[in-house]
Amino acid sequence: MKKTIPISIGKTLFHIEEDAYGKLSQYLVAVKLKFSSNPEGSEIVADIENRIAEHFLDGQKGDVSHVVDLGEVESLISSMGRPDDFVSPESETDKEDSSASANPAPTTSANNKKLYRNPDDMVLAGVASGLGSYLGIEPVLVRLAFALFAFLNGFGVIVYLVLWASMKEAKTATEKLQMQGAPVTLESVDKLMKETTSNIKEKVGDKNSLSAFANSVGRGLASFLRHVIPGFGKIIGIVISIVAAIGVAALVLGMMAVFISLGSPYLDFPFLEAVGYPLFIFIVIAVFFAVLVPLLFVQALGSLLRNGWDNQKTKYGAILFGLWFVALLSLAALSARAIPVYREFVKNDSSYQKITRAYELEDFSSIKAQNGFSVEIFSGNEFKAEANGRERYLDNIELAVSQGILTISRKSENSPHVCIFCSTHSTNVRVWLPVLQSLSASNGVNVKGTANASGTISVRLENGSSVDLSIVGTSTQVLLRTENASRANISGSTEEADFSASNGSRIQAENLVAKKVRAHASNASKITLQAKEVLDATAENAGRIEYIGTPKELRQDVSNASVLERISGDAPPVVEKISTTTPPTPPALPVTMPSVDGRRPTPVVEDPALSM
Structure with missing residues (x-):
């Protein structure tokens, strides 16, 4: 042995x-x-x-x-x-011919290539040069592709940064030869080193260049991903992978739904009718891969953070990148052809032309709108309304007056509750009335206009609705409540105002001149107001109240990370400061919308707390 x-x-x-x-x-x-x-x-x-x-x-x-x-x-x-x-x-130099015959240059094999960043030919970090070497194409083409997609949708920047952080730099001679697919021999190493030395002499001034600075940034980013967060890297990788998997599943289900739902009343998008079946199929396929490949790259990033870099899988990444590039180019070309055809179809098709329909109405002083309409209010001597939009949508609108309330709603029996691409806001309802006493909007209704008020006017917004209202006339009291991410912008003048905003809502009433104001903001809501004489402010649960003016009296109750702030005017005297413990639930607004089902309306109850 x-x-x-x-x-x-x-x-x-x-x-x-x-x-x-x-x-x-x-x-x-x-x-x-x-x-x-x-x-x-x-x-x-x-x-x-x-x-x-x-x-x-x-x-x-x-x-x-x-x-x-x-x-x-x-x-x-x-x-x-x-x-x-x-x-x-x-x-x-003297023996070049004999050396070439005795030791022929090693051939490059694409199958033996490995993906590295090329530090000897880089503008920023050598990513494009490394990809070009791996794919066997000129690096300038890869750089142009990154630049193009960076300007089109910004995704080129994301892909570049991910590759920058995940691709290893070819530092050693072996790695540089593997990047080129050349066999690692003494002769190839010696030849590579002489070429590298020659390049270094030509680029001796590059140490202070932008590429050197950018390369250091890239090394820092890669070091951050690999070393700074080692304890959280796998967890982050798992989260990213799960999110990417959910995205892929949603994309597949979405594509299936598109084909299954063609012609459905729940889908109002006549793209197939406009461009024809073959072009429609090609566009859907291009969209599918244009969205799928980025999700797979995100999945690969999650795998990188979980398991580290694997050079054996880089060829699949290169294939996916090429597929994504082809998909985007195809989508751009197909869209350039399809978009003008679709616009011309919508312009000329009778079912997409807008018409105006007038409504003769009984007397009313209150408006109740729901389910995503756009409503404009005008002051006038008559009670009337008109709706403008596509005939299909106008057939689904119902305007009815009952017990002095104009209700604007959708006919549920003729319209689906959920409709993709249905443009309900493209249907505009205009209303004329002499005096407005109350307004209620819910479920994404947008209201704007001018209202003539006499006495008390109440406004209530719910579930993502909004109002932009200018009050004219002799208003003595304005009651405004916003709930669930609703927005209100109100102007004019009044004797008293009562504002309530909850659940991420906002009230902008700095242009409403009021002598006495009571405001209650809760659950990350915000109220901006103007008070002349008295301000009674309650803010809780990250609520915020900002006021303009110098009220003579200020009563405040601020708790749980809330804020009361004067943004203009001198600081008023605080005549009363309530304990900052959790305040009692404020009384309901003293206006209840009457029912429209024929039953007797709920009586209006006066709130003695408003008498300040």
């Missing part, structure tokens, strides 16, 4: 037979001597030793007790090449 010797090559421990050790030692001495005159000789030798370690590890095939024999060393030397097998730099 031959004697074995433990050795360390490339920071890896191997057991090698004595005769093989002698052969390997002679080889390494010759290699060191060959590159001793090179300023980077020590790095080259270390790189070659790493390559030798990889060769021996491949020979082990998972057997840690494997012993390297003489045959493996000779096979290594045969594949790597001997230092004397190729000419020295000094005689390279």
Whole structure:
């Protein structure tokens, strides 16, 4: 049995037979001597030793007790090449022809390529150059693609940053040769180092350039992803992967729904009728892949954070990137053809032309609108209304007066509750009346206009509705309540005002001049107001109240991260400060909308708290 010797090559421990050790030692001495005159000789030798370690590890095939024999060393030397097998730099010019015939240049194999960032040909970080080398195309084409998509939708920037952070930089000679798909031999290493040295001389002033700065930023980003968040990296990777998987599932289901729901009353988008079936199919496929590939890249980012970089999977990434590029180009070309056709179809098709329909109404002083309409209010001497929009939508609108209340709603029996691409806001309802006493809007209704008030006027908004109302006339009291992300902008003048905003709503009443104001903001809502004489303010649960003016009396109750702030005028005297404990639930607004189902209306109850 031959004697074995433990050795360390490339920071890896191997057991090698004595005769093989002698052969390997002679080889390494010759290699060191060959590159001793090179300023980077020590790095080259270390790189070659790493390559030798990889060769021996491949020979082990998972057997840690494997012993390297003489045959493996000779096979290594045969594949790597001997230092004397190729000419020295000094005689390279004179013996170029003979060297070429004796040692033909190694061929590049696309199958052996690995994806790295190329530091020798970079504008920012070498990503485009590395992709170009891997795909076998000019780096300038990849750079143009990144620039194009960065300007079109900004996604090119995201992809570039992800690749920048995830792609390793080809630092060693072995990695640079693997990036080109060239075999790692002594001759190829020597040739690469001479080319690198020549490039460095040509770019000696690049250390202070933008590319050097950007490369340092890229290294910092990569270091952050790999080292700063090691404890959270896998968790973040799992979350990103789950989100990407949900996105892919939603995309697939959405594409299926598009084909299943064609012609459905729940889908109001005549794209198929306008452009025809073949073009429609091509556009859907292009959209599918244009959205799918970014989701897969996000999935790959999650895998990177969970498991680290895997060069074996980079070829799939390159294929996906090419597919995404083709999908975007196809989508752009198809859209350029389809959009004008669709616009012309909608313009000329009779079912998409807007008409105006007039309504004769009984006397009313209150308006109740719901389900996503756009309503305009005008002051006039008559009671009338008109609706403008497509005939299909006008057939689904119902305007009815009952007990002095005009109700604007959708006919539920003729209209689906959920409709994709249905433009309810494109239907505009205009209302004329002499005096407005109350207004109620819910479920995404938008109201604007001018209202003539006499006495008390009440406004209530719910569920994402909005109002922009100017009050004229002799108003003595304005009652305004907004709930569930509703918005109100109100102007005019009044004696008293009562504002209530809850659940992320907002009231802008700085242009409503009022002598006495009571305001209650809760649950991340905000009220802006103007008070002349008295302000009674209650803010709770991150509510915010801002006021203009210098009221003579200020009563406040602010709790739970809420704010009461004067934004204009001198600070008023505080005549009463209620305890900052949780305030009692404020009384309901003293106006209740009457029923429209024929029953008797709920009586109006006066609130003595409003008498200040």
